[in-house]
Structures are given as structure tokens and as C-alpha cells.
Amino acid sequence: MSSANSKTSDFGNEAVKEYYKFLLIRYYKNWYWFAISLAVCTAVAYLYLRYTQPTYSVQSSVLIKDEQAGSAKENILQELDMFSPKKVVENEMEILKSRALTEKVVDELGFDVSYMVEGRLRDQEIFIDNALRIYVVKANDIAFQKPFEILINKNQVVLEGVSYPYGKVVKTPYGLLQFQKRSANIAHPNITVKINHKDDVVNDLVTSLKISQPRRFSSILVLTQETTLPEKGVAYLNRLVHFYDLASLEDKNKVASNTLRFVDDRLKIIAKELTNVEQNIETYKTSSGIVDLSAESTVFLEKVKDSDTQLNQVAIQLGALQELEKYVQSKPTKGSIVPATIGLEDPTLLGLIKQAVELELQREKIIKTLPETSSAVETIDNQLRITKANISDNATSLKKALLNAQRKFQSSNAKLEAFIRSVPTKERKLLDISRQQSIKGGLYTYLLQKREETALSYASTVSDLRVVDPPKANSTPVRPIRRLVFFITLTLGLLIPTFFIWLTDFFNSKIARKGQIEEITKVPIIGEVVQANVSSPLEVSATSRSVLSEQIRALRTNIQFLNTDNESSQTILVTSSISGEGKSFISLNLAASLAITDRKVILLELDLRKPKLHKYLNISTAKGVSNYLANQATLDEIVLPVEGYPNLYFIPCGPTPPNPSELFSTERMKRLFNDLKESFDFIIADTPPIGLVSDALILAKYSNMTLYIIRHMYTQKAYLKNIATHYSEKRFNNMGLLINGIIPKKDYEYNYGYGGDYGYGYSYTSEYGYSEDKVTKSKKPWYTKITNLW
Structure with missing residues (x-):
């Protein structure tokens, strides 16, 4: 029992390993998608870094003095953890972030008005180099909706073609404004002005200000603000500390x-x-x-x-x-x-x-x-x-x-x-x-x-505040971080194609690889046939050396090994889940492969509902199986030789009857198989798909072996459970699977060298599901795959 469990565990681990190998090979074969994704993500990252305004961090540290520090009462309570300077310091932190102090800073520095100049890549805000200060006495609604341009002259400013003097409250299209000249040196004569709501500016400043306490019982506070204009951040922290100091002195006095x-x-x-x-x-x-x-x-x-x-x-x-x-x-x-x-x-x-x-x-x-x-x-x-x-x-x-x-x-x-x-x-x-x-x-x-x-x-009276470190801006921006951006770029460039490949596999309801079949059903796989280019449905001959021919020969060998009774005739029933999986094509070529080994083979067209074999062989269906089962023809009348294959014979379906299932249940059906076994070594029966009708289940009792056809990237995964049920309940004798129409480019299996190892190309797909072989003398160069993408 333990040995069986060990074998099952080893098989499971091996299956997992094989699956991951399959994934690696699948991703490797789609390397060009990863290259495209990385190129696109890198371009996006470059544009983001080029056009995004960098954000800098401005820091300052202050010491909040404690008047009662060192008192006996405070020391005792600190030991009991009932009182600590942290509680007082937390109050001071909230006061520093209060709207009242911030409003004073905004009024003094004029942060409610932004000044922009045109840059090489984007408009840039100026603060120190600005020669103009605008005081908003009373703004109208238009002033808050859109920015406006101003031309700065030596003695006046020009707004929308109208000149206004310095130092006077004037009426403009944007409300009552006062223009104040800050410097005689006009570095930027043309500026764009944006008037903002004071409440919004105050809220932004309060939100952007971060105050931290380095240690639990420390009364030192670190003030940090992130801003796109470092000079503006330094001025803000300076005035904020100044107004806090004045308020503290006012309270004490x-x-x-x-x-x-x-x-x-x-x-x-x-x-x-x-x-x-x-x-x-x-x-x-x-x-x-x-x-x-x-x-x-x-x-x-x-x-x-x-x-x-x-x-x-x-x-x-x-x-x-x-x-x-x-x-x-x-x-x-x-x-x-x-x-x-x-x-x-x-x-x-x-x-x-x-x-x-x-x-x-x-x-x-x-x-x-x-x-x-x-x-x-x-x-x-x-x-x-x-x-x-x-x-x-x-x-x-x-x-x-x-x-x-x-x-x-x-x-x-x-x-x-x-x-x-x-x-x-x-x-x-x-x-x-x-x-x-x-x-x-x-x-x-x-x-x-x-x-x-x-x-x-x-x-x-002395203030309780002491500036430890004056405000200073970092030389490097805190956002965006170039290394982080490129790391995210690399990650996304790899994850996006990986995700889409996985998503494609996840939503693919068709059988894509051999491992999916082995995970659901235990039916042995006795053959695999690649999708190839063929000119005729009857591909196998004594002289053919194509990949398809060799795979049919391998299927023939596996069937002969599975036949334990070499003295008696072998009846092989060929069926599938649905139409279009290639069972008629496989039946015809398997019969031809057996016939060229000097075995007498007869091929029965028992798919009376949708027959195809007579079309492949170009044989009339005037008389066939339906006539024989209806007692309208003898066996000799319906057995026809196949041209070019001396040992291969064919029984067509005959006229399409209204009741195929009832005909298959008659005694003449049993007599037909018994008579054929006396004259032929192999009987190949092409039956209807079992997912649609029950004809194949009725005929299963006459066969020694059942060849169940599954087509790559065509058969639905849901049919695998039905196949497993048929196998476990032994509804078919000696059942085996053949995987047909394998598309090499679809990564059927990581270790199967379809196409490349044999040197066969692919051009078109015929009505049979196969295409004509085009033999090449050597493999195509590696760069042709990239060329084909273009």
C-alpha cells in the first residue's frame, strides 16, 4: 500500500515538474511578446520621467521646550507612565498643522496665486525669481476658472492688452487686484498667473505637511513637506515656525x-x-x-x-x-x-x-x-x-x-x-x-x-521654541524615483505578457497539451499525429516518408503490439467525441498502412449519418453497408478494392437510412463482422462520434480494439470526462487514444520536436484538417520568425 502511495506521489511530483517545464518553454517560445512589452513599458517610463514634475522633500527640526522639565512631580509621573512630554508635544504638533497658522503663512507669502513660465518640456512654477506679486482684493468666478497671461514692464503690467500701474487696487476682468513690484530685475517678463481658492491652498499645505517625533519621549519635532518647488517649501516652513513662535509668546505674555x-x-x-x-x-x-x-x-x-x-x-x-x-x-x-x-x-x-x-x-x-x-x-x-x-x-x-x-x-x-x-x-x-x-x-x-x-x-519672556535645523530641501527628488520606476517597468514588462499568455490558457476550453489528457483520464495514448500539409486524404503509401506517414506507421506498430492474438482477425473501431476530429482520415490512412505490410485489410464506412470515406476514395455509394443490413445486397456486391493498394478493400456506407441505430442492432450486422473476420486480417470500422449518437456504443461489442480520436486545439476539455467514464465502465474493448492534428506552434508538448526537427513547413489547411507536405532541406534562420511578425 505504501509502495502504491509512493508511486502515486512520485507521479504527481513528476507531473508538476513537467508542467512547469512546459510553461517555461511556452514563455520562451513567445519571447518576442516579452521584448515588445519591455520596449513599450520602457518608452512609457521614459516619457513619464521626462514630463512628470519632480517632487522634493523639505525638512526642518524644532525643539519644543518644557517649562516644567526636571520637576520632581513630572519625574515621578514619568516613572509611573501617567504623564509624559509626548502628550504636550502631540498638542504642539496639531497646533503647527492648524489652519489658523497656515492661513497666516498663505496671506503673507501669497500662496493663493501661482506664477508659471513656459519651459522646454512643461510649464514651470517660479517663486524667488518672480518680479511680481499680486494681491487678490476681491476675485470673481472667472479668476478661479482659468489662468491668464501677464506682461511685466518697468512701470506697469499688461493684462489682456490693458496696462495697470503698480501699487494701486485696480479693476480687472478677473476682479479687484493689486500689482506689486518685488524686484527691479525682471527675469521673466511673460508669466502665466493662476488664482486659487485660499481654502484649497490651505488644505493642500496642511495635508502635505508631515510632523514626526523621532523618539517617544523626545520633544524634537521634524517638519517635512513635499513640494514641486523647493524654494516655496523652505519659505513655507520658515514662516510657519515664525508664526507659531509669535503665537506662543503671545499666550505667555x-x-x-x-x-x-x-x-x-x-x-x-x-x-x-x-x-x-x-x-x-x-x-x-x-x-x-x-x-x-x-x-x-x-x-x-x-x-x-x-x-x-x-x-x-x-x-x-x-x-x-x-x-x-x-x-x-x-x-x-x-x-x-x-x-x-x-x-x-x-x-x-x-x-x-x-x-x-x-x-x-x-x-x-x-x-x-x-x-x-x-x-x-x-x-x-x-x-x-x-x-x-x-x-x-x-x-x-x-x-x-x-x-x-x-x-x-x-x-x-x-x-x-x-x-x-x-x-x-x-x-x-x-x-x-x-x-x-x-x-x-x-x-x-x-x-x-x-x-x-x-x-x-x-x-x-522667552519662546518655548528653538529651531534645531532650519528648513532645507533635498537635492534629489523623492518622486519620481528613477530606480523604482525602471524596476516597475521591468516587472510590468515581464508580467503583462505572462499574464495574457496565462489568461489565454486559462480561458482556452480546448485540449492544448498532452498533460491535460493525462490529468483527467487514464486511457493509454497509443499514437500522436501532427497536423501536416497533404495533397490527398490518402497520405500513407509504400514510398511516403513524411512526418504524417511515419506517425501512422508508429500507430500501426503500437496496435500490433497491443494485439495479443496474432492468429485471429483484428477488428479496430475508430470513433471520436464530435465531428471534425479526423477519425475518417485516420481510419483511411491506418488501413493503408496496415495494407502495405501484406495484410488483408477492409475499411468499413459505418458513419451512415455523415459519411466521408467514399469521398476521400472517390467511390460510388450506390450499394453499401445500409443495403447489406437491409438485405438488399450480398457481401460480395459491397466489398470494393482500393486502387493502388492490392490488400486494401472498402465497404461504403450506401444510401443514408432513416434508422442507422436499428440497422446496427440486427443479426446481419453480427453476420457481417463474422464473415469479414474469415477473409481479412484487419477490419477498420469508421463509426459516428459517440458525443452525438449511440451507434459506436452498439458496434463496440464487435471490435477487439477501440481507437478514440482526440484533436489538438479542437476537442473540448469537457469531453475528457466522458472518455474517462467510457474507459472506467469498459464500454469499449481495449480502448486507446490517438491525439490528432497536433499544431507544433501551439506548444502541444515541450519535448516533442514537431516540425522543426523534421524540417517540414506549413502553408495551408485543407478540408481534411491537413495540408500538403513541403519538404525543406534545412531549418529556417532564427531571424525569419521576427520577419514574419512584420
Whole structure:
């Protein structure tokens, strides 16, 4: 059992090997299709590389600084993997790709207008060498539909025959435009202008910008943009980083700018009040003739000055707390007003305010990339709510303390005012005016000091961005890649003909090679006949040496080897699946081949429905098999000799009967075969195709051997299953296959040297399926195959 399995496995492996060898030879014989395909693909690749605009990659790297880097809190959370700089960096990546920043770049650089000049192969876009800048004030629909040409002169531009000056908003057929001269050197006087929708340009720039993080915990970002104009890409990345830097500084300076605004407003008020007080002192002294106060009044003034200064500081702090309460009660929105902290010195409260401001700045950054309903925004809102509650508690405690201090200072002032009443009237009035001057002067000095401190903080703010590598374009394009294009060209050049050859074989429903027969049926193949050029249906003779004759002789030898009973007569039934497979032609030439070996052979034309043999032999069918079976003629009357073949006899079909199957089932059919066996060595019966009628199945019992004809590139593959069924069910005796009409050019089998090895050509195909032999003395040169293609 294992030996049988081993043999089956070896046979299967060998069949696979033979199949792949067949494929290789088939592809090799069609080498010219591969050459044509490679030539066409190479030409297409050349044209693609020649006329495709190359795309370059522009890269820049920036460092996003982390203000809290190195803090103990952050380090601990990093170890727990609960917080990492990557989350912050990802937000900055989205901000860099935001439409707001890109729109600023487009507006500044004028990317919504493209400038083209005529090149050798295609129009080329220019950027640096362009001497003209067009500002689109208001464009109409025509401006976006088609480009227009402009002629640049020294003092004006010409558009559709009309001259327009530089620097003015003018009305043109394409809308309101402003022409600005960028350079005195006009390198390209004739340019083509295309106005694009700003939204489309912004979308293209945002899509083409790629931002990557080289390492997981790194805060370095690599900005990459692919563009057909490297100078334009470099300018875009430069301005994008610039506007991102400005936006970052603006966010960081919100607290300082609000404080400066508050202090400036207060300084204006105090300066005006101080001027009025000084004028009052001057007026009073002049009218009253007072030069100086007593020493006691001087001491009194110093006390009043200190008390009033402290009371004013408390008032400033209470005012700051009032603004702080409004801030605490407000909801976080975009551009929220940051409270001024002037005068507040409580470190806890200042720390909470700073924390709240940082949370709001972080919230503004996040909502640029995420909706306000996202979990990240909700988390920050909760943190803000808690922080503001803490601020409110601290502010309430501080306000109580300040109110107590205010009452204390007011009580002290009341005592001082009682003392004032005891001072003479003139001195008391002067003292009041001087007191106001001292208070306003001290407050003005205090605000000036705070203003300088805030201005110093504002000026010392440093951006969180640092450019590591400025934008730079690669010298070689990233698309198209010449090596990749030619590799794809080579691949397609080989795959396209391979695919079409495979597709042709896949959809071919006819038998194309010997292996297909062996895969489906186990019927032995006892002969193979090549399609040749013949002048007569009876090709085999004693002197013929053609390929066809030799193959018929080989078939004759195989049949004689298969005949185990050499003493008795041999009856060979010849049939096929459908008409046109050459069974009549094979029957006639097989009979002639047997006859020239001094064997008596008789050929029966039993295809009563569509007879052909009598036409091949040019014999009348007045009497034949149908007459004999109908008991209208004797055997001697229907047996006819074949001219030129002494041992070959022929029985024609006779008149076509209406019931051939019934005639074949009579006793006279059995008697006919019995009588013929007594007089002839071989009986060749040409029967109808079994795919159409059952005549051959009825006659099968009278034969010793069945020769089943299959024609190359003609017989359908579906008939092989029927042949396998007939063989397995033993409906025919000693059944064997003959493959007829093999076309050498159709790659019937890789190891069969039809045509070339024998030196036979091919010219035309006759009605018999064969053509006349034309013997050549040598093979044709290799280049004639190429010549024939032309």
C-alpha cells in the first residue's frame, strides 16, 4: 500500500515538474511578446520621467521646550507612565498643522496665486525669481476658472492688452487686484498667473505637511513637506515656525500685558490727581503767605503720610481682589481676561493664580485641535474649577484681613484728624493739601516701580521654541524615483505578457497539451499525429516518408503490439467525441498502412449519418453497408478494392437510412463482422462520434480494439470526462487514444520536436484538417520568425 502511495506521489511530483517545464518553454517560445512589452513599458517610463514634475522633500527640526522639565512631580509621573512630554508635544504638533497658522503663512507669502513660465518640456512654477506679486482684493468666478497671461514692464503690467500701474487696487476682468513690484530685475517678463481658492491652498499645505517625533519621549519635532518647488517649501516652513513662535509668546505674555494695561490706566489717573494737588498747594501757599510748617507739624505729616500710604495700598489690593472675584466667577472661554495681581503679595494666592492661568492657556491650545466636549477639555475644566475655588477661598481670607487693616488705618486717621482740628486754620488747610500730595506721590512712585517690574518680566519672556535645523530641501527628488520606476517597468514588462499568455490558457476550453489528457483520464495514448500539409486524404503509401506517414506507421506498430492474438482477425473501431476530429482520415490512412505490410485489410464506412470515406476514395455509394443490413445486397456486391493498394478493400456506407441505430442492432450486422473476420486480417470500422449518437456504443461489442480520436486545439476539455467514464465502465474493448492534428506552434508538448526537427513547413489547411507536405532541406534562420511578425 505504501509502495502504491509512493508511486502515486512520485507521479504527481513528476507531473508538476513537467508542467512547469512546459510553461517555461511556452514563455520562451513567445519571447518576442516579452521584448515588445519591455520596449513599450520602457518608452512609457521614459516619457513619464521626462514630463512628470519632480517632487522634493523639505525638512526642518524644532525643539519644543518644557517649562516644567526636571520637576520632581513630572519625574515621578514619568516613572509611573501617567504623564509624559509626548502628550504636550502631540498638542504642539496639531497646533503647527492648524489652519489658523497656515492661513497666516498663505496671506503673507501669497500662496493663493501661482506664477508659471513656459519651459522646454512643461510649464514651470517660479517663486524667488518672480518680479511680481499680486494681491487678490476681491476675485470673481472667472479668476478661479482659468489662468491668464501677464506682461511685466518697468512701470506697469499688461493684462489682456490693458496696462495697470503698480501699487494701486485696480479693476480687472478677473476682479479687484493689486500689482506689486518685488524686484527691479525682471527675469521673466511673460508669466502665466493662476488664482486659487485660499481654502484649497490651505488644505493642500496642511495635508502635505508631515510632523514626526523621532523618539517617544523626545520633544524634537521634524517638519517635512513635499513640494514641486523647493524654494516655496523652505519659505513655507520658515514662516510657519515664525508664526507659531509669535503665537506662543503671545499666550505667555497675556498676564504681563494685562497687568501693564491696568498699571498704565492707574498711572494716568494718579498723575492727573497729583498734578491737581500740587497746583492746590502752590495756590494756597501763594494766597496765604505760608512758607513752612512747624517741626511738630512736620512729624505729624510724616505719620499721616505713612498711614495714608498703607491705606491706599490696602485699597489697591482690595481693587485687585474685586477683579480676581470676577475672574473666579467667569467661565473659561477663548481669550479670557487674566486678572491683574498688582499689590497682591500672598505667595499661595499668586501660585494659585499662576496655576489657573497656565490651565487656561493649556485649554486654549487643546480646543484648537479637539472639541470642547472632549474628555481632555473636561479634565482641564474640572482642574480650573477646583483651582478657582481655592483662589476664591484664599481671596476671601485675604479680603477679611485687608478690611480689618483698612478699619485700623481709618481709626488711626480719625485720631490724626482730631489733632488737625487743634492746628490753626491756615496750617490745617496746608497740612491737608500736603497730606494729599504725599499720598498721591507715594502711590505714583509705587505704580511706577510695579510698572517697571512688569515691563521687565514682559521683555524677558522667552519662546518655548528653538529651531534645531532650519528648513532645507533635498537635492534629489523623492518622486519620481528613477530606480523604482525602471524596476516597475521591468516587472510590468515581464508580467503583462505572462499574464495574457496565462489568461489565454486559462480561458482556452480546448485540449492544448498532452498533460491535460493525462490529468483527467487514464486511457493509454497509443499514437500522436501532427497536423501536416497533404495533397490527398490518402497520405500513407509504400514510398511516403513524411512526418504524417511515419506517425501512422508508429500507430500501426503500437496496435500490433497491443494485439495479443496474432492468429485471429483484428477488428479496430475508430470513433471520436464530435465531428471534425479526423477519425475518417485516420481510419483511411491506418488501413493503408496496415495494407502495405501484406495484410488483408477492409475499411468499413459505418458513419451512415455523415459519411466521408467514399469521398476521400472517390467511390460510388450506390450499394453499401445500409443495403447489406437491409438485405438488399450480398457481401460480395459491397466489398470494393482500393486502387493502388492490392490488400486494401472498402465497404461504403450506401444510401443514408432513416434508422442507422436499428440497422446496427440486427443479426446481419453480427453476420457481417463474422464473415469479414474469415477473409481479412484487419477490419477498420469508421463509426459516428459517440458525443452525438449511440451507434459506436452498439458496434463496440464487435471490435477487439477501440481507437478514440482526440484533436489538438479542437476537442473540448469537457469531453475528457466522458472518455474517462467510457474507459472506467469498459464500454469499449481495449480502448486507446490517438491525439490528432497536433499544431507544433501551439506548444502541444515541450519535448516533442514537431516540425522543426523534421524540417517540414506549413502553408495551408485543407478540408481534411491537413495540408500538403513541403519538404525543406534545412531549418529556417532564427531571424525569419521576427520577419514574419512584420
